[in-house]
Amino acid sequence: MFTTIILGAGKSTRMKANKSKLLFDIAGKPIVKHIIDAAKMANSKQVVCVVNNKSPSLKKILLEDDVKIAVQQKLDGTAGAAKSGLDSISKQDQNILILCGDTPFISSSSIRKIVSKLKSYDVCVGTVELDKPKGYGRIVRENNKMVQIIEEKDTSLDQRQIKEVNTGVIAIKSSLLKKHLGKIKNNNNKKEYYLTSIIKILIDSGYRIATHKFINDLEVSGVNSKVDLVNLEHRYLLAKAEKLLESGTLVRDPARTDIRGNLKVKDNVEIDINCVFEDDVSVGSNTRIGHNCYFNRCKIGNNVHIKPNTIIFGSTIADNCIVGPYARIRPGSQLKKGAQVGNFVEVKNSTIGSGTKVNHLSYIGDATLGININVGAGCITCNYDGEKKHKTIIESNSFIGSGTRLVAPVKVGKGSYIAAGSTVTKDTPGGGSLTIARSKQVSIPKWKNKKIKGTR
Ligand code: UD1
């Protein structure tokens, strides 16, 4: 059992932005949300986040996630932040895990390993070897044993060459933290109270200190500037797409594939360039995805062809469907087996029945379409009367002529034919009937001559 304290009250000065760096999205969600999720997945009993007084939007995200908020009144360093976090925890006899709020990709398995070291040690410090350690606190060892952490600004030239750095991940017993935090001094170049100074204090007092070396530095790379944010996100997304390629999905270019959420892919899938996957997305076998597509919270079946420039959000696409190019499928939609939705078609909160085709320039909103219907080019369900949304029902085996407007609420009966250009305001009887709802065509002879006479 342990409690996680996320340090997130810093001013984010290097970020050069008007909000906390913890709020910046990386790989599909805010930095802090990645950390909260990892801590919860590692079974943290409680998660506390230390914030400053000026972050209403950060507080909002934390509350939504059931994270306890601790406020650091004076922003005088990470030791002060840790103290604010600790003070907000009621039960003190427990293990504490401290995480920096700017290292989004820490994994729950690493968290578990570090915390479990407290079974035989008093403290465990996460470290990592970096080729470019610039900016990080260095782990100073003597006879292979860590003796202190020294922040970059306070290092000697020799110490600056050390490649093993502090990750900011520390597991510690809360009683120790409470007892020794107050002893930390700010006699350093930044005149801040560094949490990292506690290590030397504990070593001098004879406590047992362990280190845990991370193998993958991606897990503990921090976001201190926008350059860090962009570089880190790029590395993370590239690694994810390469993993998918290695597992057998034909990802045409991993550098141009952004898997920002949880993507589950079955066998024999092809993904062309510039596709973005957010939140939970699953793709069935033998499915092909063209370039420039966006997916968010959706389920794509087997043998589906998603053509280029298609957007699918919060929807289900069953087996054998063809969608796009340039289709937009909005939340609450279901395309049943073998349905086709083509170019410049928007579908919102609607069901498109099996074998039904809506192939060109149409809007289908709040509608239920049965099976084997053909919707001609440029058809619109007029679902909104300015106040309320209304439903359109088109029963199976109907034929909707091009340019039809269906004014909801309205029902097109089974086997109806609607003449092109109709504005349908009443239910149609179906059964092979033809409904024509447009003004009769008239041709006025010699119109041009009459017009000229009249205007002169
Ligand atoms: C910190 C560590 C450094 C480590 C690096 C790993 C310290 C003193 N230094 O440096 O050893 O290598 O992380 O990424 O701990 N914060 C507060 N209150 C404050 C100051 C900071 O809550 O008064 C928070 C920040 O919001 C941030 C975290 O603490 O999330 C770390 O602060 P940051 O300024 O990023 O420290 P680094 O210089 O990266």
Ligand code: MG
């Ligand atoms: Mg940092």
